[in-house]
Every structure is written in C-alpha cells, then in structure tokens.
Amino acid sequence: xxxxxxxxxxxxxxxxxxxxxxxxxxxxxxxxxxxxxxxxxxxxxxxxxxxxxxxxxxxxxxxxxxxxxxxxxxxxxxxxxxxxxxxxxxxxxxxxxxxxxxxxxxxxxxxxxxxxxxxxxxxxxxxxxxxxxxxxxxxxxxxxxxxxxxxxxxxxxxxxxxxxxxxxxxxxxxxxxxxxxxxxxxxxxxxxxxxxxxxxxxxxxxxxxxxxxxxxxxxxxxxxxxxxxxxxxxxxxxxxxxxxxxxxxxxxxxxxxxxxxxxxxxxxxxxxxxxxxxxxxxxxxxxxxxxxxxxxxxxxxxxxxxxxxxxxxxxxxxxxxxxxxxxxxxxxxxxxxxxxxxxxxxxxxxxxxxxxxxxxxxxxxxxxxxxxxxxxxxxxxxxxxxxxxxxxxxxxxxxxxxxxxxxxxxxxxxxxxxxxxxxxxxxxx
Amino acid sequence: xxxxxxxxxxxxxxxxxxxxxxxxxxxxxxxxxxxxxxxxxxxxxxxxxxxxxxxxxxxxxxxxxxxxxxxxxxxxxxxxxxxxxxxxxxxxxxxxxxxxxxxxxxxxxxxxxxxxxxxxxxxxxxxxxxxxxxxxxxxxxxxxxxxxxxxxxxxxxxxxxxxxxxxxxxxxxxxxxxxxxxxxxxxxxxxxxxxxxxxxxxxxxxxxxxxxxxxxxxxxxxxxxxxxxxxxxxxxxxxxxxxxxxxxxxxxxxxxxxxxxxxxxxxxxxxxxxxxxxxxxxxxxxxxxxxxxxxxxxxxxxxxxxxxxxxxxxxxxxxxxxxxxxxxxxxxxxxxxxxxxxxxxxxxxxxxxxxxxxxxxxxxxxxxxxxxxxxx
Numbered sequence: 001x002x003x004x005x006x007x008x009x010x011x012x013x014x015x016x017x018x019x020x021x022x023x024x025x026x027x028x029x030x031x032x033x034x035x036x037x038x039x040x041x042x043x044x045x046x047x048x049x050x051x052x053x054x055x056x057x058x059x060x061x062x063x064x065x066x067x068x069x070x071x072x073x074x075x076x077x078x079x080x081x082x083x084x085x086x087x088x089x090x091x092x093x094x095x096x097x098x099x100x101x102x103x104x105x106x107x108x109x110x111x112x113x114x115x116x117x118x119x120x121x122x123x124x125x126x127x128x129x130x131x132x133x134x135x136x137x138x139x140x141x142x143x144x145x146x147x148x149x150x151x152x153x154x155x156x157x158x159x160x161x162x163x164x165x166x167x168x169x170x171x172x173x174x175x176x177x178x179x180x181x182x183x184x185x186x187x188x189x190x191x192x193x194x195x196x197x198x199x200x201x202x203x204x205x206x207x208x209x210x211x212x213x214x215x216x217x218x219x220x221x222x223x224x225x226x227x228x229x230x231x232x233x234x235x236x237x238x239x240x241x242x243x244x245x246x247x248x249x250x251x252x253x254x255x256x257x258x259x260x261x262x263x264x265x266x267x268x269x270x271x272x273x274x275x276x277x278x279x280x281x282x283x284x285x286x287x288x289x290x291x292x293x294x295x296x297x298x299x300x301x302x303x304x305x306x307x308x309x310x311x312x313x314x315x316x317x318x319x320x321x322x323x324x325x326x327x328x329x330x331x332x333x334x335x336x337x338x339x340x341x342x343x344x345x346x347x348x349x350x351x352x353x354x355x356x357x358x359x360x361x362x363x364x365x366x367x368x369x370x371x372x373x374x375x376x377x378x379x380x381x382x383x384x385x386x387x388x389x390x391x392x393x394x395x396x397x398x399x400x401x402x403x404x405x406x407x408x409x410x411x412x413x414x415x416x417x418x419x420x421x422x423x424x425x426x427x428x429x
Numbered sequence: 430x431x432x433x434x435x436x437x438x439x440x441x442x443x444x445x446x447x448x449x450x451x452x453x454x455x456x457x458x459x460x461x462x463x464x465x466x467x468x469x470x471x472x473x474x475x476x477x478x479x480x481x482x483x484x485x486x487x488x489x490x491x492x493x494x495x496x497x498x499x500x501x502x503x504x505x506x507x508x509x510x511x512x513x514x515x516x517x518x519x520x521x522x523x524x525x526x527x528x529x530x531x532x533x534x535x536x537x538x539x540x541x542x543x544x545x546x547x548x549x550x551x552x553x554x555x556x557x558x559x560x561x562x563x564x565x566x567x568x569x570x571x572x573x574x575x576x577x578x579x580x581x582x583x584x585x586x587x588x589x590x591x592x593x594x595x596x597x598x599x600x601x602x603x604x605x606x607x608x609x610x611x612x613x614x615x616x617x618x619x620x621x622x623x624x625x626x627x628x629x630x631x632x633x634x635x636x637x638x639x640x641x642x643x644x645x646x647x648x649x650x651x652x653x654x655x656x657x658x659x660x661x662x663x664x665x666x667x668x669x670x671x672x673x674x675x676x677x678x679x680x681x682x683x684x685x686x687x688x689x690x691x692x693x694x695x696x697x698x699x700x701x702x703x704x705x706x707x708x709x710x711x712x713x714x715x716x717x718x719x720x721x722x723x724x725x726x727x728x729x730x731x732x733x734x735x736x737x738x739x740x741x742x743x744x745x746x747x748x749x750x751x752x753x754x755x756x757x758x759x760x761x762x763x764x765x766x767x768x769x770x771x772x773x774x775x776x777x778x779x780x781x782x783x784x785x786x787x788x789x790x791x792x793x794x795x796x797x798x799x800x801x802x803x804x805x
Binding site: 246248249250251285287295296299300302303304306307308309310311312313314321324325328 | 449450454794799802
C-alpha cells in the first residue's frame with residue numbers, strides 16, 4: 001500500500017507536536033508495510049527556481065545511521081514545496097508576522113526568545129494564498145506519482161488533499177490534529193472553519209486524535225459520526241535516560257509548563273496555581289518554557305504577583321534543551337483549555353517525570369498514571385502539583401508506572417489502526 | 430564674584446550576561462565580561478584619557494582659578510582598575526592637583542536610598558572607604574544616584590555626617606524659586622542643598638549634538654542671569670565628553686575655551702561645591718516631600734520603580750539584604766553591589782520605546798534566584 005501524505009512540518013524543523021507525530025506515524029506505517037510519499041511546504045532562504053524538492057534520505061537531517069531508520073527510509077519519500085506556510089499561525093497572525101518582518105529593525109532583537117521565521121520573499125503575504133498555492137502544486141504532484149490513498153494533516157493541507165482527490169479519484173483521509181475551536185476558543189476564524197469543514201466533508205474518512213476532538217468534529221462541524229474514527233497519537237520509545245543530563249541546581253522542587261504560551265494551552269491557570277502553592281510553600285520553583293502571544297502577559301502577571309524569584313521563563317526550547325528541562329523537572333503540568341491530544345506529557349512520562357494534565361485533553365483518555373484536573377480548577381491544579389511535589393509515595397508510583405505505560409503507546413500500534421482506516425477508505429471508494 | 434560649579438559623574442555598571450534558568454544553582458558568574466571590558470576601554474580611550482588631559486592642562490594654565498568636582502561610582506572604579514588602569518592613573522593625577530573635589534555617592538550607583546536605610550548607609554560607607562583607598566580623600570559633599578532626593582533622604586544623608594547634598598533643581602518642587610541659590614533640607618537645616626541648573630546642563634548634553642552651541646552662547650546666558658543670583662551648578666556625565674558627544678562635535682574645543690572665557694568675560698569664578706557652603710548663606714528651605722530625580726520630563730522615580738517588574742525585582746533584591754549582610758561573604762557582597770545598579774531597573778522600564786524590559790526582568794530574576802539560592 002502506498003499513501004500520498006500532505007503535512008506541514010517535519011523534524012528537525014518543528015515548532016510543535018504535529019511534526020513529531022508525523023514522523024512517528026510515518027515510521028509506524030513503514031513498519032506496517034505502508035509506503036509514504038510525504039509532502040511539506042517549506043521556505044528555504046536559498047531556494048532555486050523549482051518549487052518542489054524531492055529529498056533523499058541523506059538530505060533530511062534526522063538520524064539515519066540506525067538500521068531500523070534505514071528500512072524506514074526505503075519506504076518513505078519526502079518532498080518539500082516552496083512555501084511560506086507556517087505551522088500554528090492563523091491568517092491574522094500570519095499577516096502581522098509578515099509585516100513585522102518587513103519592518104524589522106536592528107536593536108529589537110531578543111536573544112532569549114527564539115523562533116523567528118524567515119520569509120523568503122518569494123511567496124505571498126497572505127496565508128490563504130499560500131494554502132491555495134500548496135493545493136495547486138500538490139494536485140499536480142499527485143498526477144505524477146502512483147499511490148492508493150491520500151492522507152492530509154490539518155486544515156492547511158486539506159485543500160491540497162481535496163485537489164489531489166479530484167484529479168486522481170483516489171480516496172481521501174483527513175486527519176484532525178487540532179480544530180479551529182482548540183486554537184481560538186469561540187472566536188473562530190470562519191475561513192479556517194470553512195476549510196476544515198469542507199475538508200472533512202470531502203473526505204472519505206476522518207481521523208481524530210482523541211474522542212475529545214471527535215466530539216468537537218461531530219458537534220461543531222456536523223460531520224457524520226460514522227465516518228469519524230479516533231486514533232490516539234503515540235510516542236516514540238526513548239532509550240534516553242535523564243542520567244545523561246544535568247540535574248537542577250536548585251535545592252527545591254521544580255514544576256514545569258512546556259508548550260506554546262497561547263490561549264489554548266492555559267498558561268494563566270499555571271501562573272495562578274503557582275501563586276496559590278507559593279502562599280503555602282515558598283520554596284517551590286516554577287518554569288514556563290516556550291513562547292507565544294501570551295508571554296508578555298504572563299511575565300506581567302508574575303511580576304504583579306511578586307513571585308518572579310520563584311517563577312522562571314526560558315523562552316523557546318527545542319531538541320536537547322527540552323530533555324534537559326525534563327531532567328530538571330519534578331512535576332510536569334499541562335493545563336490546556338482544549339487540547340486535541342497533547343504529546344508533551346507523554347514525552348515527560350517517558351523520562352520518568354510525573355505529570356498533571358487537564359481533563360480537556362486527548363491524552364487524558366489514554367494515560368492512567370497522571371493526575372487529571374479541570375483546567376479552570378486552579379485549586380485542584382494547585383492541589384495536584386503540591387501533592388506530587390510533597391508526597392513521595394505517589395511520586396514514585398507515577399514515575400515508575402507512568403514510564404511503563406507510555407512505553408506501550410507505540411506508533412507501530414497506532415499506525416496499524418491508521419492502516420485499517422486506509423483499507424476502509426479504499427474499500428468504501 | 431559669583432560662583433559657577435561644574436561637577437561630573439564617572440560611572441559604569443556591571444552589565445549582566447544572558448543567564449538562563451539552566452544556570453541557576455550551577456554557575457554563579459553573572460557578568461558579560463567582554464561587553465564590560467570593551468565598554469570600559471572604549472570610554473577610557475574616547476573620553477577619560479583625552480578629557481583628563483584637557484582638564485589637567487587647564488589646571489596647569491589657570492592654577493587655582495580652575496576648580497570642579499567629580500563623583501566616581503565604586504563599580505566604575507573597580508572596572509577601571511581591571512580593564513583600564515591607565516585611565517585610573519590619570520584620574521589619580523587629576524585629583525592629586527587639589528583642584529578637584531571628589532564627591533560621595535553610593536558605591537553601586539544604586540537606588541538603596543529609596544529601599545532600605547541600612548543598605549543605603551552601607552553603600553555610602555563602602556564608597557567612602559574606596560575613595561580613601563584610591564584617592565586618599567574624605568568626601569564631604571554627597572550626591573545621590575541620578576540626583577534622587579527627598580526630605581527623608583536628605584535627613585539620612587545628614588545623619589551620615591555630610592553637610593551638603595546636590596540634587597536636581599526640579600521645577601515642580603521649586604515653583605517660582607530659582608535653582609541658583611543655596612538652600613537647606615526641610616527636616617535637618619544643617620544639611621545644605623545645592624541644585625543643578627538643568628536647563629543649562631541639558632543645553633550642553635542635548636543641544637550640543639544637534640545645533641551650534643558656542644562658548645559665546647554660554648557666556649551670554651551667564652551674563653543675562655539676574656545679578657543677585659549667587660551660584661550656578663552644571664552637572665553632566667563625564668562620559669558626555671568624547672563618548673556621548675563624539676570628539677568630532679567639537680565638544681573638547683568647547684571645554685578648552687570655556688573656562689578662560691568665563692573668567693575673562695563674566696563676573697563668575699569656578700568653584701567646588703564645598704567651597705560654597707563655607708561661603709554662602711542659604712536662602713530658604715528646599716521642600717521635597719516626594720522623591721525626585723534628574724530623569725525624564727517628570728523628574729520622578731518612574732525610570733526605576735513603579736511597574737510590576739521593577740517593584741518585584743527591587744522588593745526581592747532588598748528583601749535579602751539581612752541575609753547578605755549576615756553572610757559576611759566577600760563574594761556575595763560583590764555580587765550584591767553589582768546587582769543593585771540602578772541600570773538594572775531602568776532596563777525593566779516600559780515607558781520608553783525600544784529595549785527589551787520583559788527579557789531583562791526574566792534574566793535579572795534568574796540571576797537573583799541563583800544569588801538567593803547561594804545563601805541557603
């Protein structure tokens with residue numbers, strides 16, 4: 001079986017969970033004997049005139065020395081389409097960022113807070129235009145290759161998926177990693193909503209990353225429940241041990257939030273819970289790792305609460321720094337307001353870090369050894385964090401059992417379910 | 430003869446390096462050595478050396494008619510000792526002439542006067558010790574960081590044994606009164622208060638860079654002052670000469686001809702602040718119930734305190750004064766002094782365009798957390 005897959009980010013150039021998920025998923029599919037043609041939009045600073053690059057395994061900077069990785073690359077072809085599409089950015093933000101970069105002056109550069117996107121200047125200043133361009137190139141690409149099914153990840157690629165389906169008549173599976181309601185609350189961008197809805201309606205089957213997301217898709221988009229199937233994300237097992245990393249230099253417990261600092265992730269609740277805990281135990285330290293449009297607001301709030309000596313910001317972390325952060329963490333917290341899945345707690349558990357997660361997350365459906373609270377319940381959140389910091393017994397159990405639990409959530413199994421969906425879609429067609 | 434008093438500030442803070450959360454508890458070095466070194470050496474080459482040379486020459490030419498005052502911060506002297514000892518030697522030579530009054534101030538260019546009386550006293554005592562050690566002088570005139578002053582601060586300063594303080598001739602405090610007289614503190618009249626003539630001081634620092642400002646303009650202005658006004662105080666950063674205002678603006682030529690022109694074409698003579706107290710009678714009370722400074726149009730404290738980040742940082746820093754003091758640890762004391770520099774809190778100010786106040790706050794608090802952690 002061969003699948004044409006449209007994504008929008010791929011390791012190592014990732015800004016969030018989707019790239020990691022796609023990587024794990026394609027690996028899992030390869031193990032299940034599925035071949036993947038992976039297409040991503042990407043703007044390089046030094047592009048040539050061809051808009052599509054077909055990449056060999058050697059061009060992708062992931063670890064391919066591994067024997068299993070090699071067999072993986074035999075089954076995966078990876079293509080990049082020149083484009084400015086940026087993950088996790090809505091049309092309005094895209095326009096602002098584009099303007100900002102145009103006006104960027106020296107002296108405003110912040111060294112601590114990283115990710116800056118480089119617009120190559122070759123493409124449009126409008127995200128919707130880019131989506132359309134991606135669709136156009138994607139559909140012409142579809143006619144040049146042979147495959148059995150099309151798989152599109154999130155709204156940015158749905159138009160490409162639909163176009164490919166129309167030109168080739170192959171079945172389409174769309175994958176909802178996040179809905180517009182997760183990203184924006186109730187104030188949704190209606191254009192994005194429309195694309196999501198159209199994508200799911202045009203698809204033969206819809207995969208959602210959790211039942212939480214499945215419910216949103218059915219209730220808020222009116223998609224026929226019969227064609228929506230939940231396949232929970234998984235996590236790559238890691239042979240890494242925290243012993244390789246430096247432990248925290250603080251003599252006290254460290255509680256960490258790690259993610260984009262945006263509405264969806266509920267950073268406010270973390271700050272408020274930290275404040276409550278510090279009233280009781282002023283020795284605990286809190287870290288907010290990541291960046292996002294609410295960062296300044298969070299800094300201001302921390303200063304206003306006068307807890308700056310116990311509440312730290314690291315800016316955006318990636319690669320080794322993430323694991324380094326986990327190595328210094330005693331409790332990991334994900335207070336998301338609406339989290340379709342949420343892979344970061346699994347990464348923490350994999351490294352034996354106990355976690356507190358919100359009930360409004362997909363990941364809470366699959367893990368048992370985590371404390372689960374409602375995101376809005378600041379007292380409950382504070383209680384759970386405090387308990388894991390203070391009571392050794394529960395902490396020990398979570399570290400041990402949590403790791404075991406996560407090690408059994410393999411992409412290989414999740415990919416098998418995805419393969420079943422493909423088969424269903426092909427037969428349906 | 431009327432009196433004209435020039436006084437200059439020589440100061441460099443320790444600039445902090447990027448200090449991440451990951452460094453807390455592991456690495457206790459907080460400073461951007463490279464930046465501190467090149468800044469000190471650049472300022473030494475562009476300003477301290479040529480300006481000292483010029484002033485020394487004027488003293489040789491004019492003898493006792495050439496008098497002025499300098500205030501050195503402790504952190505400035507420390508860095509000069511390490512990175513530009515030749516500049517420090519040249520300052521020593523200048524002070525040794527006896528024509529330069531060395532002022533007292535806080536060691537770290539801190540705002541301790543607003544936060545903790547005991548910490549303030551310690552700052553002043555340490556500065557006093559350093560002035561004795563470096564220049565073998567005992568300063569008698571006090572000048573607070575950025576001319577920050579209130580009735581209470583004045584009373585504290587009097588308690589420390591000073592009989593003269595310099596501050597800003599802030600319009601909102603003076604009202605109809607002129608800054609060109611000697612005043613007294615509102616709580617303790619034994620402390621005399623001398624006021625900076627900000628209009629003329631700013632004329633030099635701000636106007637010079639943008640338009641033509643000649644020695645004659647300055648002379649004409651002096652001669653236009655009412656005859657009964659007794660004293661004019663010009664206070665500018667020493668770094669104005671050659672650093673803030675490049676040599677190409679002609680600032681050195683201005684300073685070269687100005688003293689001669691004053692002596693020749695006006696009825697003013699050049700004096701040091703403390704000479705004034707010995708000579709003049711105060712004209713009234715300078716009443717400042719609310720602290721003032723020489724910064725910004727408002728002449729208030731908002732450059733260093735008032736927003737949540739500044740207040741949190743200041744409260745946290747001065748909150749650990751007792752522990753620092755009790756530690757009697759020389760390394761902790763050094764860092765304590767560097768962390769007090771007013772520049773740290775000014776960098777968290779959100780009033781002005783540009784800068785990265787949020788980043789600065791985060792970085793500063795990381796350093797502070799490590800600092801506090803070391804005392805546990």
